[in-house]
Amino acid sequence: MMTVTEMKVGTKAKIIGYHAAPAGYRAKLLALGLTSGAVIELIGIAPMGDPMRFKVRGFELSLRKSEASVLQLQIED
Numbered sequence: 514m515m516t517v518t519e520m521k522v523g524t525k526a527k528i529i530g531y532h533a534a535p536a537g538y539r540a541k542l543l544a545l546g547l548t549s550g551a552v553i554e555l556i557g558i559a560p561m562g563d564p565m566r567f568k569v570r571g572f573e574l575s576l577r578k579s580e581a582s583v584l585q586l587q588i589e590d
Contacts, residue, residue, distance in 0.1 A: 515588065517565060517581040520555040526586035527552050534583040542583065546570045552589055 520526065528551050531539055546569055547553070556573065557566035564575040 515586050517555070517576075517584060517586065518578060520565075520586070522555050522557060525552055525554045525589040527589055528584055529587045530585040532583050532585060538580075538583070542580075545574060546572075547584065553584075553586070 514529065515526065528547060528549055530549060531542070551569055553567045553569045555565060556568050559565070562578070564577045565581055566573060566575050567581070
């Protein structure tokens with residue numbers, strides 16, 4: 514298991530769960546398509562390290578590290 518802060522640009526990982534977070538925030542992540550089993554790819558990091566850009570389900574989205582750290586990930590082979 515890993516978190517987004519351990520990812521490098523180009524790394525793909527599968528979402529396997531979520532760390533504790535407010536229910537409303539978890540609902541927001543689910544609405545964005547960040548559901549268990551979805552594969553995300555880190556495609557960029559802002560110059561100051563935040564936010565991070567991801568590709569998931571064919572679209573791109575940006576999340577702050579603090580927001581994305583809720584995701585529990587497993588590296589994709």
